[in-house]
Amino acid sequence: MSTVSFKNISKIFDDGTLAVTAFDLDIADGELMVLVGPSGCGKTTLLRMLAGLETVSSGELLIDGRVVNPLPPQQRDIAMVFQNYALYPHMTVRRNLEFPLRMMKLGKDERRQRVSEVAGLLGLTALLERKPRELSGGQRQRVAMGRAIVREPKVFLMDEPLSNLDARLRLQIRGEIAALQRRMRTTTLYVTHDQVEAMTLGDRVAVIDQGRLQQVDEPQNLYAHPANIFVARFIGSPGMNIFRTELHPTEDRGLAIDWGRQRLPLHAGQAHALRKYLGKTLYAGLRPEAIHYPDAPDVEATIVVKIESIEALGHESLLYFGYEGRMEETRGDLSPDNNMVSPLMVARLAGTPDAGAGESLRLGLALKQLYFFDAEGSAIC
Amino acid sequence: MTRAAWLFAAPALLGLLLFVALPFVLAFVLAFTNLRLGSPLPLEFVGLEQFRRIFSDPAFLRALLNNAVFALVVVPVQTLLALGLALLLNRRLKGLALFRTLFFMPVVFPLSLVSVVWVLIFAPGANGMMNAFLETVTLGAWQPRDFLHDPVLALPAIMLTSVWQGVGFQMVIILAGLQAIPGELYEAAAIDGASRWRRFWHVTLPQLRNTLIFVVLVTTILAFRLFDQVQIMTQGGPRNATTTAMYEAVQAAFARQQVAKGAAITVVLFLIVLLVTVLQRRLVRQEREIA
Numbered sequence: 001m002s003t004v005s006f007k008n009i010s011k012i013f014d015d016g017t018l019a020v021t022a023f024d025l026d027i028a029d030g031e032l033m034v035l036v037g038p039s040g041c042g043k044t045t046l047l048r049m050l051a052g053l054e055t056v057s058s059g060e061l062l063i064d065g066r067v068v069n070p071l072p073p074q075q076r077d078i079a080m081v082f083q084n085y086a087l088y089p090h091m092t093v094r095r096n097l098e099f100p101l102r103m104m105k106l107g108k109d110e111r112r113q114r115v116s117e118v119a120g121l122l123g124l125t126a127l128l129e130r131k132p133r134e135l136s137g138g139q140r141q142r143v144a145m146g147r148a149i150v151r152e153p154k155v156f157l158m159d160e161p162l163s164n165l166d167a168r169l170r171l172q173i174r175g176e177i178a179a180l181q182r183r184m185r186t187t188t189l190y191v192t193h194d195q196v197e198a199m200t201l202g203d204r205v206a207v208i209d210q211g212r213l214q215q216v217d218e219p220q221n222l223y224a225h226p227a228n229i230f231v232a233r234f235i236g237s238p239g240m241n242i243f244r245t246e247l248h249p250t251e252d253r254g255l256a257i258d259w260g261r262q263r264l265p266l267h268a269g270q271a272h273a274l275r276k277y278l279g280k281t282l283y284a285g286l287r288p289e290a291i292h293y294p295d296a297p298d299v300e301a302t303i304v305v306k307i308e309s310i311e312a313l314g315h316e317s318l319l320y321f322g323y324e325g326r327m328e329e330t331r332g333d334l335s336p337d338n339n340m341v342s343p344l345m346v347a348r349l350a351g352t353p354d355a356g357a358g359e360s361l362r363l364g365l366a367l368k369q370l371y372f373f374d375a376e377g378s379a380i381c
Numbered sequence: 382m383t384r385a386a387w388l389f390a391a392p393a394l395l396g397l398l399l400f401v402a403l404p405f406v407l408a409f410v411l412a413f414t415n416l417r418l419g420s421p422l423p424l425e426f427v428g429l430e431q432f433r434r435i436f437s438d439p440a441f442l443r444a445l446l447n448n449a450v451f452a453l454v455v456v457p458v459q460t461l462l463a464l465g466l467a468l469l470l471n472r473r474l475k476g477l478a479l480f481r482t483l484f485f486m487p488v489v490f491p492l493s494l495v496s497v498v499w500v501l502i503f504a505p506g507a508n509g510m511m512n513a514f515l516e517t518v519t520l521g522a523w524q525p526r527d528f529l530h531d532p533v534l535a536l537p538a539i540m541l542t543s544v545w546q547g548v549g550f551q552m553v554i555i556l557a558g559l560q561a562i563p564g565e566l567y568e569a570a571a572i573d574g575a576s577r578w579r580r581f582w583h584v585t586l587p588q589l590r591n592t593l594i595f596v597v598l599v600t601t602i603l604a605f606r607l608f609d610q611v612q613i614m615t616q617g618g619p620r621n622a623t624t625t626a627m628y629e630a631v632q633a634a635f636a637r638q639q640v641a642k643g644a645a646i647t648v649v650l651f652l653i654v655l656l657v658t659v660l661q662r663r664l665v666r667q668e669r670e671i672a
Binding site for chain 2: 033051052053072073074076078079080082085086087088089090091099101103104151156
């Protein structure tokens, strides 16, 4: 039963690196909050500050309304699952699970009971007398989980707990973590770089880039209403296609945008919101899911693309193609939007298209699903 | 193996044979003879006679006792001191390299040089460095003593020299052990609620176990081979108070030409060291089995 608040938190490392800037986030009691972002974005630093393993440069960290900045880790009543598990190699599984309880100076009987409860819950009962090195990766991961939950802490911290597992195990344990957290209802802060993990696990997801919070929302909202280009491109697999474009008035007093040398007409609602951007830099986005074969029902415009490569997954294919307007726009190396626009466009198509790399293919666009961003990359509509 | 391989290995093998294997075998053989350089008596096989003699020699028994006392004191003191130094140096501090160098420096000095320096430190009379130091810290209560000629203080004086000289080496080994402990374990323990002391007890010590066993056994073996300091600082005196098995062996073989007796003593020393080594392997193997 705990809440966690980051209030205007910043972290500057001794070498001057600015890891986190003015970070605000409130985590509700019992919530599973996922921090997601590319490597080096500061998410792990945030977690370690909450754990007490890193000092806070400025701002306040609260657990249950109490400022914990000056408290060492052992006084914060938190538990953490490390990326490499950090099991005590010289102790058996039982001793590993018992360790936090012994540090709490619990009696022998209570320790025994709690350990057997947790071992039962996680399917570790048969492994209690083994040493960590005799366990598989998945089993070690469970012991690490068990060591975290056995003491019933106020907050769970998980630092990329699945990254050392193979894909199948990752999927399975991801489900187990979700079920466990729903059952225990312990406030949890979960750090990952994998947006799929974030989307499937989080009650809410906080997207972080370059030490700043980009957006925090429920997974579906992040996907449907990204606050900026970074979130749009980061969330979704693959992320949103972004291209630079310009608005043009049409004969029927609507608006159209450029797609290479082609014009795509906008809907009235879109045009209304965008009218004030006439003549200004504009970025448009289209999810790979909004690009179809030309005969699909909600297709409103078709384009011809030159296929760069195809990743066939069986039930669907990811088709990569160059955006024809891109080359002339980004010629001259460092135009400011180089990291805003997608280097390659991608479409998610059912089955396997009847064309190969280097060939041309006609595709349909669902223009209703266009997103627009201003010159700074913030969402317009 | 090809002929070329043997050819390449030959110089090293020859060296090993000449300087390790041969003396070793010779010592074993000679220990059962009456060989004495310059003696007119013919070389005879005398069985265990030499061993009977050395074990009834009060000087040799005193030497073994001195070795044992030396090991019992120096091994724990030096190991704890090395552990303490290693813990102090195993952190990010300014000038750390300087301290590491300082503590390691005595290891680099030849033992004979170290011994000479400490003879000066232990100089008798009020002007001797150690006497003057003790007088200062006891506010004048200390009466100057002649450490190296004092039957009670001579052995402790040699112990002090040895600890000072040897602690840096152990420190470096323990430091390497400390640095091999993953930082995450400390973080996990802190989060699990362990205080600094408990982290030391539950993470550092168990993780250092093998390092410490190694260090203790090497120091024990070195304690039984104690020679240089004795030779230079006290020559075994006063009245055998600082004699050691190795010193007795050298005295017998090279001062009195009793080569067979010297050989017998080295055989006994070899057996002691062997025992210590076997003990170490037992301890370490136990650890592996549990692990």
